[in-house]
Amino acid sequence: MTTHTTRMLIIGSGPAGLSAAIYGARAGMQPIVVQGLQPGGQLTITTDVENYPGFRDVIQGPWLMQEMQAQAEHVGTRMMWDTITEVDIAGGSPFTAKGDSGDEYVGDVLVIATGAQAKWLGVPGEESLSGKGVSACATCDGFFYRGKKVAVIGGGNTAVEEALYLTNHSEDVTLIHRRGDLRAEKILQDRLFAHPRISVLWNKRVEEFLGDPLAGGLTGLRLADTETGEFSTFGCEGAFVAIGHAPATELFRGKLPMDESGYLLVKPGTPKTDVPGVFACGDVMDHTYRQAVTAAGTGCMAALDAERFLAEREFSKVAETAEA
CATH class of the missing domain: 3.50.50.60 (FAD/NAD(P)-binding domain)
Structure with a gap:
């Protein structure tokens, strides 16, 4: 078993998680992204993307996620091919997560970007015609x-x-x-x-x-x-x-507040959960918009708030030392 430590631990590698990683890396937090069962999130099974800003032509979802990952790695993100099976946030920062590989991940802040999956009917033709009507x-x-x-x-x-x-x-x-x-x-x-x-x-x-x-x-x-x-x-x-979505929040049941559908609850207008230092972004906390661009936006917000959280904690430590 190997223990990986970081200032910012991100669970999930869709637009929200990778945007948080890009901003976190640029802030010097050397983030670790644990990619999960579906690296790249739902966009990796989306063919034509025509509404993501910055592209005049139709682009492919998998290509967009590859580019996001490449940018995140370029600025200093470590990508880990693993799936988190257990998290410990009860004791506050630092937070610990265990992977299916047996490795342990420890982060001063935790960003949850595990996303949500559309519910399907499970009938013949549904899967083969997905993206084809x-x-x-x-x-x-x-x-x-x-x-x-x-x-x-x-x-x-x-x-x-x-x-x-x-x-x-x-x-x-x-x-x-x-x-x-x-x-x-x-x-x-x-x-x-x-x-x-x-x-x-x-x-x-x-x-x-x-x-x-x-x-x-x-x-x-x-x-x-x-x-x-x-x-x-x-x-x-x-x-x-259109029979609903299922947020990937089972890991946090009983550990973080959720609504009746299982979406993580955050403080209005922020990605902050009830646990200081734990942030939620993307479809795991958004049951209204569920777009790649809004997920990326909340990932940015999570990284900025995480940076502020760490800066305020460091300032408090310095102040306490000076008073002593």
């Missing part, structure tokens, strides 16, 4: 479906918000829900039902995504009526699965 983020991918017929699958706030957003690009949006009523807030339901471009298919369960990923992508959905059991086919060119 099937998506879990209308804000990310809706632009690619301008003028096309699209479907949104779900019945909560996220599904209704995605359907409303997609009307900016499509004149034919259908919300498909497996029940006969929505779980979304009433004000969102009112907006949905009043919108002329949105229709609703009730009591329908998606059984399969239809199409060929090598020849045009998604062509439709195979649906089952949840009341009669009858099957039908719904033709569309885009389908957005």
Whole structure:
């Protein structure tokens, strides 16, 4: 077992974690990034990225994350190929984390950037057609479906918000829900039902995504009526699965405050958790925006606040020594 020590320990290597690393390294904190099970985060399974600032043309998600990692390493970040299995934050700084490799990581500050994963239906065609007509983020991918017929699958706030957003690009949006009523807030339901471009298919369960990923992508959905059991086919060119996200916060259950969905709670307008020196950034604390650029922004905020935390602690130590 090897013990790795650093002033800034970062768990997670998506846009939030790598942005925190870039700013932390430039501040001389020599950060360590433990990459986790999915190095680079969700962007590594995202093909076309058209909304990240600074690029006129469509770029590839994996390429963007490779560039972020290269920049982080260039300014002094150490990347560790490991997965954290246990953390100890109860005693305050320094914080300790144990990796699946058996190694131990110790940081004066801890930045949590473990992200969140979209929940999927787990039906045939969903995985093979992902990025070829099937998506879990209308804000990310809706632009690619301008003028096309699209479907949104779900019945909560996220599904209704995605359907409303997609009307900016499509004149034919259908919300498909497996029940006969929505779980979304009433004000969102009112907006949905009043919108002329949105229709609703009730009591329908998606059984399969239809199409060929090598020849045009998604062509439709195979649906089952949840009341009669009858099957039908719904033709569309885009389908957005909007049944929620699962933040990767199991490591911190019982150790940090979370909301009912498992997202880490931070002080409003900051990445600060209830434990001094522990910061959360990116999708692990953001259930509203969930964009690469907002994740990167909160990663920057975490690094700046971490630098201030360490500077204030050093100042206090110097003051205490002078008084003694």
